[in-house]
Structure formats: structure tokens, C-alpha cells
Amino acid sequence: MNLQEHYLYQDYYQENRRIRVWLPEEYQASVTERFGVLYLHDGQNVFIDEESYVGHSWRVIEAYNEHHHRPPMIIVGIDNHPEKRLDEYSPWQLDPTHHSQMTTAGGDGSHYGEWLVKVVKPFIDQEYRTLVAAEHTWLAGSSMGGFITAYLAAKYPTVFGKIGVFSLAAWFNEGAFLEFIKAHPLAKNTKVYVQVGTEETDGLADPELEQRRNQQYVDCSLNYYAALLAQGVPIENTWLRIMVGEKHHEQYWAQHFGEFIDFMSAN
Numbered sequence: 001m002n003l004q005e006h007y008l009y010q011d012y013y014q015e016n017r018r019i020r021v022w023l024p025e026e027y028q029a030s031v032t033e034r035f036g037v038l039y040l041h042d043g044q045n046v047f048i049d050e051e052s053y054v055g056h057s058w059r060v061i062e063a064y065n066e067h068h069h070r071p072p073m074i075i076v077g078i079d080n081h082p083e084k085r086l087d088e089y090s091p092w093q094l095d096p097t098h099h100s101q102m103t104t105a106g107g108d109g110s111h112y113g114e115w116l117v118k119v120v121k122p123f124i125d126q127e128y129r130t131l132v133a134a135e136h137t138w139l140a141g142s143s144m145g146g147f148i149t150a151y152l153a154a155k156y157p158t159v160f161g162k163i164g165v166f167s168l169a170a171w172f173n174e175g176a177f178l179e180f181i182k183a184h185p186l187a188k189n190t191k192v193y194v195q196v197g198t199e200e201t202d203g204l205a206d207p208e209l210e211q212r213r214n215q216q217y218v219d220c221s222l223n224y225y226a227a228l229l230a231q232g233v234p235i236e237n238t239w240l241r242i243m244v245g246e247k248h249h250e251q252y253w254a255q256h257f258g259e260f261i262d263f264m265s266a267n
Contacts, residue, residue: 002023002099003020003021003047004021004022004023004125004184005020005021005022006017006018006019006020006127007019008115008119008120008123009119010111010115010119012108012111012112012115013081014094015083017078017079018043018079019043019054019076019077019078019085020043020047020076020077021074021075021076021128022060022061022074022075022077023074023075023126024035024036024064024072024074025072026046026071026072027074027128029130030129032073032129033129034129034130034131034135035048035072035074035129035131036072036075036131036136037073037074037075037076037121037124037130037131037136037137037138037261038073038075038076038138038139038140039075039076039078039116039120039121039137039138039139039140040078040079040139040140040141040145040172041080041081041089041134041140041141041142041145041148041149041177042074042076042077042080042085042141042142042145042202043077043078043079044079044080045250046075047061047077053127057241058073058236059173059257060077060254060257061075061255063254063257063258063261064125064258066258068081070261070262070265071261071265073136073138074124074128074130075094075122078116078126080145082225084108085144085188086106086144087105087106087107087111087188088107088108088109088148088150088199089106089109089112089141089144089145089147089148090106090107090109090144090147090151090172090173091104091106091107091108091109091110091113091148091151091180092106092107092109092173092174092176092177093105093107093140093173094106094172094173095171095172095174095175095176099256104211106172106173107127109148109151110155111265112148113148113152113155113156114198115152116140117152117159119158119186121137121159124266128157128166131157133161134157134158134159134160134161134187134190135161135162135189136161136209137159137160137161137162137163138160138162138163138164138264139152139153139160139162139163139164140163140164140165140166140193140260141164141166142166142250142253143166143167143168143169143248144169144172145166146164146165146166146167146168147168147169147170147172147177149164149165149186150163150165150168150170150177150181151164151177151180151223153179154180154184154185154186154190155173155184155191156167157186157187157190158187159185159266160190161187161190161191161252162190162264163190163191163192163194164189164193164260164264165192165194165221165224166194166195166196166256167196167197167200167217167248167253168196168221168224169195169197169215169220170220170223170224171217171220174211174220174223176188176251177246178223178224178227181224181227181228181231182231185231185232185233185253186228186233187203188232188234189237190230190237191237191238191263191264192233192237192238192239192242193208193238193239193260193263193264194219194221194224194225194238194239194241194248195241195243195260196217196218196220196241196242196243197217197242197243197244197245197246197247197248197252197254198218198242198243198244198245198246199214199245199246199247200213200217200218200247200248201213201214201248203267208245215242217248218242221240221242222240222242222249225240226237233265239263241256241259243256253263
């Protein structure tokens with residue numbers, strides 16, 4: 001699979017975090033050509049099934065190689081923090097109306113975003129032959145990874161130009177999220193792919209709660225999509241996919257990864 005591994009220091013947690021870099025065949029066949037970069041959160045779930053806590057990864061390399069019209073690009077997987085993922089993937093603390101027992105979760109997302117933009121991306125741009133402009137810099141994630149993706153796209157509109165938001169968990173603090181999105185418009189040419197299933201929380205013991213949560217995930221994606229259109233993002237630069245029966249699982253996000261690449265690559 002030819003993954004290159006690096007450890008980059010995070011001053012907010014005072015630790016080194018693993019990132020891995022996959023290079024397409026075209027990169028290795030050239031010494032001068034430059035390539036766009038896709039950054040993915042939850043790096044343990046990106047490349048290898050055995051590393052994913054559910055036993056199924058996004059299988060991004062397989063999906064990438066199956067698409068013959070794909071643009072040659074570098075893929076960077078950034079590991080999550082197994083114990084602080086909720087903290088790191090949200091700039092705001094959890095809305096206590098949803099999970100009152102977890103009111104201290106969240107709040108470090110701005111630190112994570114600054115580290116990604118000021119440490120990770122400059123490192124990748126220095127170490128590899130990259131195209132640094134926003135139109136060549138993609139960012140994607142699922143669930144809380146989708147939450148932090150949407151936030152970072154709004155906070156750094158001149159850095160990230162192509163965005164994949166899968167199973168958006170904006171319910172974490174949707175009020176603060178939507179307020180921020182509305183106050184921070186995306187750059188005019190940004191492209192956004194949004195995917196959500198209708199059975200995101202399938203398997204909860206309480207059928208009534210499960211139905212409410214499933215609707216909540218759909219509503220989060222619809223509200224985000226509506227906010228993007230309201231701020232002037234061209235409808236042709238967005239794609240909302242509400243998939244009947246699909247669940248909150250890497251298996252489904254993997255199925256849509258190639259579609260995400262195709263949409264972002266289309267002129």
C-alpha cells in the first residue's frame with residue numbers, strides 16, 4: 001500500500017500525532033509534477049480494515065484506483081485521538097439538551113484546525129510536491145469528522161476548496177454550528193458533497209429514540225445544505241445525498257468515496 005508515516009507535534013495536547021501519506025503511481029513516476037491533496041480525519045479508519053475499530057475502513061486506495069477518471073492526488077490520513085476525539089472534532093462543547101451526562105465534551109476543535117492548517121499542511125507542502133491552492137486542497141470526514149470538516153471549511157475558506165461532509169453530526173451543538181456557518185461564507189468556487197443515511201442510528205434499544213436520532217442526522221444535513229445555499233454557494237457546486245436505509249458506518253462512507261471524488265473532479 002506504500003503508506004509513508006510521519007509524527008507531528010501538537011502543542012495543545014503536547015504529543016506527537018501520526019499522519020500517513022499515500023502517493024499515487026503518477027507521483028512516483030515523476031520528479032517535477034505537482035499534485036492536489038485530500039486530507040481525511042479519523043486516519044485509523046481510512047486505509048486499512050484491521051486498524052478500524054469497526055473492522056471496515058473507508059478503503060480509499062481501492063476506491064481511488066477503481067475510478068479511471070480520477071485526478072492523480074496525494075491522500076493524507078490524520079489519526080484521531082482515541083480518548084479525545086469528541087473534544088478535538090468540535091470547537092464547541094456538547095449541547096447539554098442532547099447528552100446532559102457529557103456536558104464537558106468538545107471545545108478543542110479550533111486548536112485542531114489551527115494545527116492542521118499551520119503545521120500539517122505546511123509540512124505536507126514542504127515534504128511533497130503539492131499544488132497548494134484551495135482548489136487543489138480537499139478535506140473530508142464522517143460523523144464528528146464531518147462536523148469538523150464543515151467548520152474548518154468555513155473558518156479557512158481560502159485554504160480548503162473541496163469538502164466532503166459524510167453523516168454530519170452537527171447535533172453535537174447545531175445552534176453554534178449553524179450560527180458560525182452563516183457568519184463565515186465559503187469562497188465562491190468551493191464545492192461541497194454532503195451524504196447522510198436515513199438509518200444512521202440503527203440498532204438503538206429504544207425504537208422511538210432511534211427514529212428521532214435518525215431524523216436528527218437527516219435534519220442536520222438539510223440545515224447545513226440550506227445554510228450553504230442561503231449564503232450563495234452555487235447549487236451546481238453542491239451535492240446532497242440522502243440515502244434510504246444507509247447507516248452510520250464506514251461501509252457506506254466507503255461506497256460513496258468514489259462518487260465524492262468524481263463530483264469534486266468534474267468541471
